[in-house]
Amino acid sequence: MSTEGLSLNLGTVRRQWNLRQAVEACARHGIAGAAPWRDQVAETGVGEAKSVFAANGIRVTGYCRGGMFAATDAAGRQAAIDDNKRMIDEAAELGAECIVMIGGGLPAGSRDLAAARAMFAEGLAAVLPHARAARVPLALEPMHPMYAADRGCISTLAEMNDLCDALGDGLGVAIDTYHVWWDPNLAREIARAGSRIIGHHICDWLVPTRHLLTDRGMMGDGIIDFVAIRRMIEAAGYRGVQEVEIFSDHWWSRPGDEVLRVVMERFRTVCQA
Amino acid sequence: MSTEGLSLNLGTVRRQWNLRQAVEACARHGIAGAAPWRDQVAETGVGEAKSVFAANGIRVTGYCRGGMFAATDAAGRQAAIDDNKRMIDEAAELGAECIVMIGGGLPAGSRDLAAARAMFAEGLAAVLPHARAARVPLALEPMHPMYAADRGCISTLAEMNDLCDALGDGLGVAIDTYHVWWDPNLAREIARAGSRIIGHHICDWLVPTRHLLTDRGMMGDGIIDFVAIRRMIEAAGYRGVQEVEIFSDHWWSRPGDEVLRVVMERFRTVCQA
Numbered sequence: 001m002s003t004e005g006l007s008l009n010l011g012t013v014r015r016q017w018n019l020r021q022a023v024e025a026c027a028r029h030g031i032a033g034a035a036p037w038r039d040q041v042a043e044t045g046v047g048e049a050k051s052v053f054a055a056n057g058i059r060v061t062g063y064c065r066g067g068m069f070a071a072t073d074a075a076g077r078q079a080a081i082d083d084n085k086r087m088i089d090e091a092a093e094l095g096a097e098c099i100v101m102i103g104g105g106l107p108a109g110s111r112d113l114a115a116a117r118a119m120f121a122e123g124l125a126a127v128l129p130h131a132r133a134a135r136v137p138l139a140l141e142p143m144h145p146m147y148a149a150d151r152g153c154i155s156t157l158a159e160m161n162d163l164c165d166a167l168g169d170g171l172g173v174a175i176d177t178y179h180v181w182w183d184p185n186l187a188r189e190i191a192r193a194g195s196r197i198i199g200h201h202i203c204d205w206l207v208p209t210r211h212l213l214t215d216r217g218m219m220g221d222g223i224i225d226f227v228a229i230r231r232m233i234e235a236a237g238y239r240g241v242q243e244v245e246i247f248s249d250h251w252w253s254r255p256g257d258e259v260l261r262v263v264m265e266r267f268r269t270v271c272q273a
Numbered sequence: 274m275s276t277e278g279l280s281l282n283l284g285t286v287r288r289q290w291n292l293r294q295a296v297e298a299c300a301r302h303g304i305a306g307a308a309p310w311r312d313q314v315a316e317t318g319v320g321e322a323k324s325v326f327a328a329n330g331i332r333v334t335g336y337c338r339g340g341m342f343a344a345t346d347a348a349g350r351q352a353a354i355d356d357n358k359r360m361i362d363e364a365a366e367l368g369a370e371c372i373v374m375i376g377g378g379l380p381a382g383s384r385d386l387a388a389a390r391a392m393f394a395e396g397l398a399a400v401l402p403h404a405r406a407a408r409v410p411l412a413l414e415p416m417h418p419m420y421a422a423d424r425g426c427i428s429t430l431a432e433m434n435d436l437c438d439a440l441g442d443g444l445g446v447a448i449d450t451y452h453v454w455w456d457p458n459l460a461r462e463i464a465r466a467g468s469r470i471i472g473h474h475i476c477d478w479l480v481p482t483r484h485l486l487t488d489r490g491m492m493g494d495g496i497i498d499f500v501a502i503r504r505m506i507e508a509a510g511y512r513g514v515q516e517v518e519i520f521s522d523h524w525w526s527r528p529g530d531e532v533l534r535v536v537m538e539r540f541r542t543v544c545q546a
Contacts, residue, residue, distance in 0.1 A: 105480075111498040113455070145428075146419040148455035149496045150480045155418075155455055182386070182421035182428055207378075207423045212482055223422045225384040 006267050007033035007061040008260070009201065009245035010040055016256035019044045020052045029260045033059035033241050035100075038087060046090050053094070061241050062139065062174070062199055063087070063096035068104030069123025070116040070153065076107070077119060084127045092134040098198050099131070100174050101138050103154035105147075116153040125167055132170040139174035139199040140164065144182075146212055152179075157189035164196050174199030175233060176245065178216055181205055181224045190232040197238040201245045202226060202271060214249045218262060220270035230271060242271060279540050280306035280334040281533070282474065282518035283313055289529035292317045293325045300329040302533045306514050308335035308373075311360065319363050326367070334514050335412065335447070335472055336360070336369035341377030342396025343389040343426065349380070350392060357400045365407040371471050372404075373447050374411050376427035378420075389426040398440055405443040412447035412472040413437065417455075419485055425452075430462035437469050447472030448506060449518065451489055454478055454497045463505040470511040474518045475499060475544060487522045491535060493543035503544060515544060 008031050010022045017025060019040045026034050034053070041049045041063070053060050066084045071077045091099050103120045106113065124138070131138050140160040143152025154160060157173060157180055164171045173193050178201070180186055190197070204222030209215050219226055230242070244263050251259050281304050283295045290298060292313045299307050307326070314322045314336070326333050339357045344350045364372050376393045379386065397411070404411050413433040416425025427433060430446060430453055437444045446466050451474070453459055463470070477495030482488050492499055503515070517536050524532050 106496055111496050111501075117457070144419065145417065145455040146482070146485075149478055154457075156457060159457055182418040184390070184427075184429060184432055205422055209419070209485055212419075212485065223379055223384050228384075 004032050005241050006031050006264065007035060007059070007241040007243040008263070009035045009062070009064065009243050011037055011064065012244055012246045012251065012263075013256045013259055014040065015252040016259070019049055022256070023052050023056050023058050025256055025260055026058050027056040029257075029264060031058075031260070031264070033061035033243070035060070035062035035064060035243055035245075037064045038090070041090065041094065046093050050094050059241075060094050060096040061243055063091045063094060063099045065100040065102055065141075066138070067101035067120060067123070070104045070107050070119040072107040072109065077123065081123055081126045084123065085130045088127065088131050088134050088136050091136045096136065098137040098139040098172065098174070100141050100199060102141050102143055103152040105150035105153060113148065113153055117159070120154060121163060121166070124163065124171070128167060128170050137172050137198055138170060139172050141174040141176060141199070142179055144179045156183060156185070157193065158185055161189055161192050161196070172196045172198035174201060176201035176203065177224050177226060177229055178203040178205060178245075181229070186229070187232055190236050194236050197233055197236055198240065199243065200230075200233050200238060200240065201243045203244070203246050211249070214247050216246050216248050218246060218248075218251065219244070219266040226271040242267070277305050278514050279304050279537065280308060280332070280514040280516040281536070282308045282335070282337065282516050284310055284337065285517055285519045285524065285536075286529045286532055287313065288525040289532070292322055295529070296325050296329050296331050298529055298533055299331050302530075302537060304331075304533070304537070306332035306334035306516070308333070308337060308516055308518075310337045311363070314363065314367065319366050323367050333367050333369040334516055336364045336367060336372045338373040338375055338414075339411070340374035340393060340396070343377050343380050343392040345380040345382065350396065354396055354399045357396065358403045361400065361404050361407050361409050364409045369409065371410040371412040371445065371447070373414050373472060375414050375416055376425040378423035378426060386421065386426055390432070393427060394436060394439070397436065397444070401440060401443050410445050410471055411443060412445050414447040414449060414472070415452055417452045429456060429458070430466065431458055434462055434465050434469070445469045445471035447474060449474035449476065450497050450499060450502055451476040451478060454502070459502070460505055463509050467509050470506060470509055471513065472516065473503075473506050473511060473513065474516045476517070476519045484522070487520050489519050489521050491519060491521075491524065492517070492539040499544040515540070
């Protein structure tokens with residue numbers, strides 16, 4: 001199988017390469033797309049980043065990451081909304097195919113997850129007209145429940161599908177195997193998501209997992225059944241890229257070209273069937 | 274408020290004290306009950322353990338832990354069933370008020386969570402007549418999804434409620450705040466569980482959490498809203514003890530009497546309202 005359906009989340013090689021080096025490496029290895037993080041784009045400059053992607057013929061399959069609307073007060077919530085609007089403008093300039101949006105954590109001192117979730121919904125509603133006008137789809141990404149307190153208060157695809165139902169056009173979902181593999185309702189919610197699926201990220205869950213943030217696994221090194229999840233997602237109608245997103249002290253310590261060789265080999269041998 | 278509704282899971286002080294020392298400490302501190310682990314009972318002997326609890330006037334509020342029926346082959350599954358039956362006999366001899374049952378992880382080499390979940394249901398069905406005959410309730414405990422691969426393939430209270438529906442009398446659920454705080458369906462599923470709630474464990478989620486197994490938090494040190502969850506559980510009709518179960522390199526390194534003093538103070542100031 002080819003790797004034409006492969007994209008690289010640039011967080012995977014953020015310690016080895018800057019944006020230009022990483023995008024050039026994608027072109028060199030025959031990877032079709034890449035998804036930069038906001039700090040990587042800021043370091044390079046939005047206009048220059050756009051040129052680098054264009055010059056190398058690399059699609060910008062996503063832009064990481066927005067959302068995180070919960071804050072302790074109204075001023076903080078408005079600041080998050082304003083910042084998300086700026087990010088939408090950057091995504092439009094870059095030609096990013098979507099922005100990945102996560103729930104964000106609890107505001108400082110809060111123990112009220114329901115309130116944080118409500119603030120996420122309110123923030124989304126506030127930026128959605130801006131995103132529609134800019135023609136930048138927002139890909140709502142549920143995060144593994146171990147991040148619910150400090151990164152992603154929305155843990156299930158069901159909740160993100162509910163938000164798509166409630167708020168309408170301009171929203172989709174991003175399904176990252178690392179975040180959803182455990183979900184007993186995964187098959188049902190992938191089928192429900194259907195054409196709303198606009199992102200499919202791949203990363204393995206290691207046993208044991210030694211760190212909550214930086215011990216994610218290369219496909220094949222853990223326990224996720226990539227083929228089974230890919231089949232569900234394709235049965236729902238998705239035909240887009242699979243984006244490799246691995247945060248790992250191990251892989252960050254390896255030469256970038258080695259990481260990309262292993263990514264491509266595993267994509268062929270583990271993620272296709 | 275008193276601490277008469279408090280029980281101590283003996284895993285909380287397993288590095289400081291053996292079973293006798295821990296049970297005597299519960300009596301000294303005015304803690305009503307305790308829940309030993311199987312290795313702690315084995316070290317002491319079942320008959321001797323029973324005598325220690327009786328002599329100190331300490332209830333055996335639970336016995337940890339059974340379940341974990343998934344295995345690579347039929348012989349392995351039968352061995353798990355046989356072992357759970359032995360554990361039921363031990364619980365009956367101890368006078369334990371329930372056995373805590375967890376899903377168990379994936380069998381070696383497997384990536385099939387659905388199959389592991391089915392093996393848990395089959396194992397439960399196989400031991401349930403034995404548990405009913407011994408009058409030992411089985412408390413089904415969903416575990417946090419970060420344990421789904423290697424400890425508890427059943428992550429949600431909804432799934433455990435479904436198993437109670439399917440398999441009937443002799444089953445209940447144990448609700449541990451550490452495992453369920455993130456669940457968007459928690460309120461609904463606690464109300465649904467109703468009189469099936471036979472265990473309520475308390476432990477906080479720290480931010481950041483530095484280790485998946487041994488960085489659990491003392492109540493009040495993390496982000497869990499204990500009062501909100503307790504109110505849901507009491508509204509469902511539960512009137513039993515709250516069992517403190519904290520696995521923590523920090524608290525294991527402190528003198529046992531200090532741990533119990535802090536547990537009791539936090540139980541009064543953080544868990545009551």
